[in-house]
Amino acid sequence: MRILILGGTVFLSREVARQAVARGHDVTCLARGTSGPPVTGAAFVTADRDTGISAYAGLEGDWDAVIDVARKPQQVQDALLALSGSSSHWSFVSSASVYAANDTPGADETAERLAPMAAVDGRYTDPADGEYGQAKAACEDLVRGLGPANVLVTRPGLIAGPEDDSDRFGYWPARLAQERSPVLIPAMAAESMTQTIDVRDLALWLVTGAEESRTGSFNVMGPSVPFGELLALAADAAGFHGSFRSADPQWLHEQGVAYWAGNESLPLWLPEEYGGFCTRSTEAALNAGLMLRPVEQTVRDVLDDEQERGIYRERKSGLSTARETVLLAALDVA
Ligand SMILES: NC(=O)c1ccc[n+]([C@@H]2O[C@H](COP(=O)([O-])OP(=O)(O)OC[C@H]3O[C@@H](n4cnc5c(N)ncnc54)[C@H](OP(=O)(O)O)[C@@H]3O)[C@@H](O)[C@H]2O)c1
Structure with missing residues (x-):
């Protein structure tokens, strides 16, 4: 074609x-x-x-x-x-x-x-x-x-995978691959979800969409995965044996930590009113041929990509080492 x-x-x-x-x-x-x-x-x-x-x-x-x-x-x-x-x-x-x-x-x-x-x-x-x-x-x-x-x-929704220039999803595997502990995380309810699509699965959906002249409007995302489960996958991939320090979302917000993305943010963390953002139905796309690789594989490949690009590099999204250190110290005082 x-x-x-x-x-x-x-x-x-x-x-x-x-x-x-x-x-x-x-x-x-x-x-x-x-x-x-x-x-x-x-x-x-x-x-x-x-x-x-x-x-x-x-x-x-x-x-x-x-x-x-x-x-x-x-x-x-x-x-x-x-x-x-x-x-x-x-x-x-x-x-x-x-x-x-x-x-x-x-x-x-x-x-x-x-x-x-x-x-x-x-x-x-x-x-x-x-x-x-x-x-x-x-x-x-x-x-x-x-x-x-x-x-x-x-x-x-959120696209993850090698070469992601937004630096969001990769923050977690890269952070867990660093030799610094504890890792600051937002205290999130057990039902707080993440929902990402691997860039390679999304690309295949688009190319086969062209090949098959697929039509219609589709949510194209991966499965909803609890934030805690995603962290566990990233910890496993990175060989992380340190600890996590969870902070109250309200406190983080008051300290100026940004949601979701960008400078001095905790990526993938969302305000409460976004409770449905990561649980969108993808039934139509799955029925139309969307194929998804396991989230574990995305995490592992993103970690490889992060390691190649440098896990201590300056990032577009996530906390800098200096900011995280200050926040952890403030948490201890509080
Ligand atoms: N990343 C996510 O998590 C996410 C989530 C939901 C939806 N999306 C959507 O997914 C898509 C991602 O696309 P992408 O990864 O390829 O990134 P992108 O940043 O949207 O890329 C835009 C492409 O268009 C080109 N472009 C931008 N401005 C141009 C201009 N004035 N003239 C000609 N070309 C121009 C860019 O190349 P040059 O700069 O070289 O011109 C680049 O190749 C976007 O539609 C985005 O809105 C992303």
């Missing part, structure tokens, strides 16, 4: 390109090339999608499938204007962040979405901070304009 990937230079879209090439497809990636190099075996067109429909002028011929990971509705609108007539299948990588609420365990794809970003005079502005979900919802709607027979919308 001739597959066009809008993206292809980083993490998920790069893995999609890698797998599509490995499965014998004729793959072209279009990106600026600033996030990384394209994979060997894929053709690469350098273009900036923020420049409008002219960004697609370097592409030639028709496509059997387009796979797009955009976060900006204007980029999607322009890509559709430029290319929709030349592709029979269009796959859009959306996000579970399109949902309006995160407090309902087991919610499926019929759950209410956030109001999509609206165009003004036919054009979309760049999403502001905090508008990611609304922007993805607008992208979904634009792509759906091609008709239900042609469109696959995939909504992942």
Whole structure:
């Protein structure tokens, strides 16, 4: 098949390109090339999608499938204007962040979405901070304009796996591989879940989605795993024999420790109102062919990747050694 990937230079879209090439497809990636190099075996067109429909002028011929990971509705609108007539299948990588609420365990794809970003005079502005979900919802709607027979919308939750540049999931295996104990963790209720998808499983879902012209909207996530169980898997993989020091979530919050991601955060930790964020139903995707590797394998491979990249490196997500040390000392005083 001739597959066009809008993206292809980083993490998920790069893995999609890698797998599509490995499965014998004729793959072209279009990106600026600033996030990384394209994979060997894929053709690469350098273009900036923020420049409008002219960004697609370097592409030639028709496509059997387009796979797009955009976060900006204007980029999607322009890509559709430029290319929709030349592709029979269009796959859009959306996000579970399109949902309006995160407090309902087991919610499926019929759950209410956030109001999509609206165009003004036919054009979309760049999403502001905090508008990611609304922007993805607008992208979904634009792509759906091609008709239900042609469109696959995939909504992942947290994506984990080798080469993850967000540094979230990898924080835990990397932290447990360090020779420092105790490890600060949020005191979480036994039912506090994590739910991730291995980037390689998600990429395979997208490539087979193109091969099979799969259509519809799907939550694409792995199984819900209690946070404590994930820590145990990471401890096992890392050979960790130290101890954990759990801190009251309210106390952590008061100390300015961030939820979920980013600088000085405890990754994967979520506020209480996100009780359903990691228990979304994936029944539809599993019935449609989603295949998942065991979470243990993801943890082990992420640890290998972390070790290669350096477990003491400066990270985008997680506590720095200095901050964790200060927090542990403050906990002892408290
Ligand atoms: N990570 C998660 O846990 C998570 C969870 C849910 C959903 N998602 C979704 O999953 C997808 C992840 O995609 P990804 O891993 O490939 O990462 P990404 O950061 O979304 O990659 C974006 C791709 O588009 C290209 N790009 C960005 N701006 C561009 C521009 N102006 N012109 C041309 N190309 C541009 C980038 O390459 P250049 O920078 O080289 O141009 C890159 O190849 C995204 O759709 C994200 O919203 C992620």
